Amino acid sequence: MKKLIPLLIVALLASAVCALAVVDPEADRQIDRLKTRATALEADVSTAQTDIDAVEVVAAAAVPKASLAVIDTNDTVTVTTHTPAFAGQILIGSVADLVWIAGGTTTNDWIAIVEAQ
Numbered sequence: 001m002k003k004l005i006p007l008l009i010v011a012l013l014a015s016a017v018c019a020l021a022v023v024d025p026e027a028d029r030q031i032d033r034l035k036t037r038a039t040a041l042e043a044d045v046s047t048a049q050t051d052i053d054a055v056e057v058v059a060a061a062a063v064p065k066a067s068l069a070v071i072d073t074n075d076t077v078t079v080t081t082h083t084p085a086f087a088g089q090i091l092i093g094s095v096a097d098l099v100w101i102a103g104g105t106t107t108n109d110w111i112a113i114v115e116a117q
Contacts, residue, residue: 072096079110 069090070082077093084091084102091100091110100110 080107082110083107084109 067085067089069092070084072082072091072093073095074093075095077091077096077098079091079100082091084105084107087102087104087109089102091102093099097114098112099114100112103109103111
């Protein structure tokens, strides 16, 4: 028992010294800055994801309304009878083997890509 008491005292003193150890204030400031920056980055990511979700909703609503290509099965194709839904839409004359792409959204905006030979 006599040997046990000095060991207990040494253990208590050692734990007291560890508890009173001085923390580096500069290290604490850097840790706080990192936590603040991480929080700001998380907010930025959240905002960006919200923006992406909104764009995806708009795109999903727009795509079904306009087909990428319009097919004309007539012997001759009169492009002015077709109004493009968007710039970049394709008009295919399947019988006449002609292809146009819309440069705009009016009937006069068709640009011939493949012409009759």
